[in-house]
Amino acid sequence: MTMNHKKLAAEALSWQCDPAQFEFASTAELPPLEGTIGQDRAVTAIEFGLGIRDGGFNLFVLGEPGSGRSSTIRKLLNRRAADEPVPDDWCYLNDFKETGRAVCLRLPTGRGKELQKEMEALVTRLAEEIPKVFESKEYEQQKGQIAAAYQEKHRQLFERLEAEANRNRFVLQRSVSGLVLVPTKGGQPLSQQEYEELSDEEREGLDRSGSELQEHLAEVMRQVRDQEKEMRAETTKMEKELLLYAIGHLFEDLEARYGEHAQVLEHFADCKKDLLDRIDEFRPSEGPTLAIPGLKQLSQEPSFDRYRVNLFIDNSELTGAPVVYEANPTYFNVFGRLEHVIQMGNAITNFTMIKPGALHRANGGYLILDCREVLINVFTYEALKRSIRKREIRIEDMAEQFRLIATVSLKPQPVPLDCKIILIGTPQLYYLLYQFDQDFRKYFKVKADFDRMMKNTWENVQQYALFVASKCREESLRHFAPSGVARLVEYSARLIEDQGRLSSRFLDIADLIREASHYTERHGHELVGAEQVELAIEARIYRSNKVEERIQEFIEDGTLLVDTQGAVVGQVNGLSVYMLGDYSFGKPSRVTVRTFLGKGGMINIEREVKLSGPSHDKGVLILSGFFGERFAQDKPLAVAASICFEQSYGGVDGDSASSTELYGLLSSLSGLPIRQGIAVTGSVNQRGQIQPIGGVNEKIEGFYAVCKAFGLNGEQGVMIPVQNVKNLMLKPEVITAVREGRFHIWAVTTIDEGIEILTGVPAGEWQAGGSWPEGSVNALVDQRLRQMAEALHKFGAGKEGEK
Structure with a gap:
C-alpha cells in the first residue's frame, strides 16, 4: 500500500x-x-485612551519587547502633542505668611521666565538702593531732627526737675549709678558730717522733700524712656517711609505689568511688607563685629534671596504639549526633590532648592514610564497612584518616614496634576497588577495590546x-x-x-x-x-549553534544512539526542541516502548525519576484513555507498558511526543516494526486525533541534518500534524531535498494514518460485524491484548485452584 x-x-x-x-x-x-x-487594535486603544480626559483612563501598553511598543507610543504622542496647547509655567515663591512653606504660582507660558528675570533685577536693585537710603543726607537730617526734638524735650524735663530741686534745697548730680539728689545748704552740697550735725527737725524736712523729689525724678526718667521709645518708633517710621519711597517705584512698574495676576500682586505686597519689617537688618550696624580667630565669618550683608522666584517649570521653549519619557523612575526623578546645602554642619534648604520631577515636566501633557522600572523603585508606584487619586503632585522627603526624630523641613504647596500617564510593560506584569492590585484597574483603564x-x-x-x-x-x-x-x-x-x-x-x-x-x-x-x-x-x-553542532557530533560518532535506517519493533524517533535563550534547534530522541503482562498501566520512566513536566505526564496519561476506548470495550486491559526517552538526562516537558509514544505502544503490541528513517512529532487526544505542536521547522531541520550526516536514501522523512502545515517555513536545502525525492514530509490527522506510514501495514477500520480487518495493525493489537487478558485470567484461576 x-x-x-x-x-x-x-x-x-x-x-x-x-x-x-x-x-x-x-x-x-x-x-x-x-x-x-x-497593530491596528493597539493603535485604536491608544487613540481612545488619549482622547478621553478622565483621570482614570491612563494607558497600559503591553506587548513583548521589540514589538514596537515604545516607538509607536512616542510617535503617536509626538504627533498628537504637537497640535495641543503648551501648558502654563509654574513657579515657587517664598511663603511670607507661614514659615516652612513654599507657594506655587501658575503663570501663562513664558511669563514665568519673565517674572524670574524681573525679580532677579529687583533683587539687584534692592541690594543697591536700600543701603543708599541709610547713607543719604536726607536720612541723616531727618534722623537728626527727630533726635534734636526729643533731646529738647529731655532738656526741658530735667530743667523743670532741677528748678524744683533747687527750690527744695537739693541739687541734681550725675554718678556712676545715674542721677542722684543731694541736699544743699547755702547753695553748697552737704557732706555726711554736715548732714549729721543738722537738727532733727531740719533732717526730717530734708528727708521729706528728698522723698518727694525722688518720686519726681523717677517720673521724669519714665517720661524720658517713653520719649526714647517714641523717638525710636518715629525714627523707624521715618526710615520705612524713606525706604518705601526709595523702593516703591521699583514695585510699581512690576505691579503694572502683572495687574491681571492677583497672586503675583499679593506676592509683591508681601515682599514690600517684609522689606519694611526687616528695617533693623538694613540699618548700618554700629560698632565692630566680634571675630573669632580661625573661624570663617559668615557674611553680615542682608540677604534678598527670599524675594527671588524659583522658575520651577519653564515651558517657553515648547511648541506643543510635553511628552516626557523617564528611563529611571526613582521616586525623586518622578516627583521632584528638595535639595540641601551644608552650612556649619547643618543641612539647609529653601524654596529656591525645590527641583521638579518628570511628572512636573509632563504636567499638561504625557508621561511615559517603564512598568518594571516603576515597580522595582521603592515608593514610586504607590506615590504615582496617590497623585492620580488626589490629582496633585506633592514633593515630600521620603526619608522622614525612617527618622527617629522629626526635623524641620520645607513643605512645598502641591502642584495640581493634569497629565496622561502611560505605562509600558509585558503582558505578565499587566495581568499580575490587574489581579492583585485593585487600584490598578481603577487608574489604568485602557489596555493597548501589541x-x-x-x-x-x-x-x-x-x-x-x-x-x-x-x-x-x-x-x-x-x-x-x-x-x-x-x-x-x-x-x-x-x-x-x-x-x-x-x-x-x-x-x-x-x-x-x-x-x-x-x-x-x-x-x-x-x-x-x-x-x-x-x-x-x-x-x-x-x-x-555551538551546542547544536556538539549534539550533532555525538549522534554522528554513535555516542547518542539514533537510527535512520531499518525497522525496529517498539522504537520510534521522536523530535525535541532545545531552547537555549536566543536560539532553539531540533534533534531526534529515541523513544522505546516495552509491553508486558500486568495491570500497571503506562509507566512513564521520565515521570518516575522526576525528569518530566506536567504537560508530558498528561500526554502519557491520555494514552490510557485511547487504549481503553478502542480496545477495552469487550475485555479488560491486562497490559503494562514502560515508556522511556533514551539517553535523556535533563528535564522533558510538552506533549508533542505523545503520538510518538502511542506509535511505539502499537508497534510493541502488534509486533510490527517501525521504520527508523521516519521521525514523528505531534500530540494526540483520547480519540486518536493528532494535534498541532510548536517548533515544527526546527524539528524537521534537526532530523534532516541527522539523516544527511548518515546518508539520505530517499525513504527518510518527518511526520507532522496536518495543522502544522501552515507553520512550515523550512530552509531552502530541505525544500530542495523534498523536491528531489531524497527526503519526505507527511501530514497526518489521526494515529491510524501515522501507523500506516510507519509500518507500511493498514491500520484497519472497525467493521460492522464487531471486528478489525484481518492482518491490520488494530487487529494485531486487539488480538495481543485479548491473549494477555486471557493469560492473566488463567494465571489468576490457577492461583485460586492452588488455594
Whole structure:
C-alpha cells in the first residue's frame, strides 16, 4: 500500500515572497514609514485612551519587547502633542505668611521666565538702593531732627526737675549709678558730717522733700524712656517711609505689568511688607563685629534671596504639549526633590532648592514610564497612584518616614496634576497588577495590546519595505534591493512560524537589517540582496549553534544512539526542541516502548525519576484513555507498558511526543516494526486525533541534518500534524531535498494514518460485524491484548485452584 497521497509537495513547505511585487529598484526610492505596521487594535486603544480626559483612563501598553511598543507610543504622542496647547509655567515663591512653606504660582507660558528675570533685577536693585537710603543726607537730617526734638524735650524735663530741686534745697548730680539728689545748704552740697550735725527737725524736712523729689525724678526718667521709645518708633517710621519711597517705584512698574495676576500682586505686597519689617537688618550696624580667630565669618550683608522666584517649570521653549519619557523612575526623578546645602554642619534648604520631577515636566501633557522600572523603585508606584487619586503632585522627603526624630523641613504647596500617564510593560506584569492590585484597574483603564504577529497581506509586506527604507535612512545603512526585502519578509514569517502571518518583533528585524547591511558593505556591494540577507541569517545561526553542532557530533560518532535506517519493533524517533535563550534547534530522541503482562498501566520512566513536566505526564496519561476506548470495550486491559526517552538526562516537558509514544505502544503490541528513517512529532487526544505542536521547522531541520550526516536514501522523512502545515517555513536545502525525492514530509490527522506510514501495514477500520480487518495493525493489537487478558485470567484461576 502506498502512502504518497499524504506526502507534502515542496511548494507547501514554505511561503515565498515574490520580489516582483515591489515597484522599486532600491528602498532609497521609498518614502519614510508613517504609523505602525499591523497593530491596528493597539493603535485604536491608544487613540481612545488619549482622547478621553478622565483621570482614570491612563494607558497600559503591553506587548513583548521589540514589538514596537515604545516607538509607536512616542510617535503617536509626538504627533498628537504637537497640535495641543503648551501648558502654563509654574513657579515657587517664598511663603511670607507661614514659615516652612513654599507657594506655587501658575503663570501663562513664558511669563514665568519673565517674572524670574524681573525679580532677579529687583533683587539687584534692592541690594543697591536700600543701603543708599541709610547713607543719604536726607536720612541723616531727618534722623537728626527727630533726635534734636526729643533731646529738647529731655532738656526741658530735667530743667523743670532741677528748678524744683533747687527750690527744695537739693541739687541734681550725675554718678556712676545715674542721677542722684543731694541736699544743699547755702547753695553748697552737704557732706555726711554736715548732714549729721543738722537738727532733727531740719533732717526730717530734708528727708521729706528728698522723698518727694525722688518720686519726681523717677517720673521724669519714665517720661524720658517713653520719649526714647517714641523717638525710636518715629525714627523707624521715618526710615520705612524713606525706604518705601526709595523702593516703591521699583514695585510699581512690576505691579503694572502683572495687574491681571492677583497672586503675583499679593506676592509683591508681601515682599514690600517684609522689606519694611526687616528695617533693623538694613540699618548700618554700629560698632565692630566680634571675630573669632580661625573661624570663617559668615557674611553680615542682608540677604534678598527670599524675594527671588524659583522658575520651577519653564515651558517657553515648547511648541506643543510635553511628552516626557523617564528611563529611571526613582521616586525623586518622578516627583521632584528638595535639595540641601551644608552650612556649619547643618543641612539647609529653601524654596529656591525645590527641583521638579518628570511628572512636573509632563504636567499638561504625557508621561511615559517603564512598568518594571516603576515597580522595582521603592515608593514610586504607590506615590504615582496617590497623585492620580488626589490629582496633585506633592514633593515630600521620603526619608522622614525612617527618622527617629522629626526635623524641620520645607513643605512645598502641591502642584495640581493634569497629565496622561502611560505605562509600558509585558503582558505578565499587566495581568499580575490587574489581579492583585485593585487600584490598578481603577487608574489604568485602557489596555493597548501589541501583538507579536500580523497578517501576511500585500499591504503589510509593502509596509515592511517602508520600514526597511526608514531604518536604512535613519542609520545610514545600505539600502535593500527587492530580493533583499523579500528574503527579509520570509525570515519574518519564519520567526513567527506561520505562512499566513509576519512577525511584529521589529527589534529582531532591525538587527537583521543592520547585519545584512554590514556584510553588503564589507563585500563592496551597493544594495542588500537576498544573498546578503541569507548570509546574515546563517552568520547569526553560526554564532549561536555551538551546542547544536556538539549534539550533532555525538549522534554522528554513535555516542547518542539514533537510527535512520531499518525497522525496529517498539522504537520510534521522536523530535525535541532545545531552547537555549536566543536560539532553539531540533534533534531526534529515541523513544522505546516495552509491553508486558500486568495491570500497571503506562509507566512513564521520565515521570518516575522526576525528569518530566506536567504537560508530558498528561500526554502519557491520555494514552490510557485511547487504549481503553478502542480496545477495552469487550475485555479488560491486562497490559503494562514502560515508556522511556533514551539517553535523556535533563528535564522533558510538552506533549508533542505523545503520538510518538502511542506509535511505539502499537508497534510493541502488534509486533510490527517501525521504520527508523521516519521521525514523528505531534500530540494526540483520547480519540486518536493528532494535534498541532510548536517548533515544527526546527524539528524537521534537526532530523534532516541527522539523516544527511548518515546518508539520505530517499525513504527518510518527518511526520507532522496536518495543522502544522501552515507553520512550515523550512530552509531552502530541505525544500530542495523534498523536491528531489531524497527526503519526505507527511501530514497526518489521526494515529491510524501515522501507523500506516510507519509500518507500511493498514491500520484497519472497525467493521460492522464487531471486528478489525484481518492482518491490520488494530487487529494485531486487539488480538495481543485479548491473549494477555486471557493469560492473566488463567494465571489468576490457577492461583485460586492452588488455594
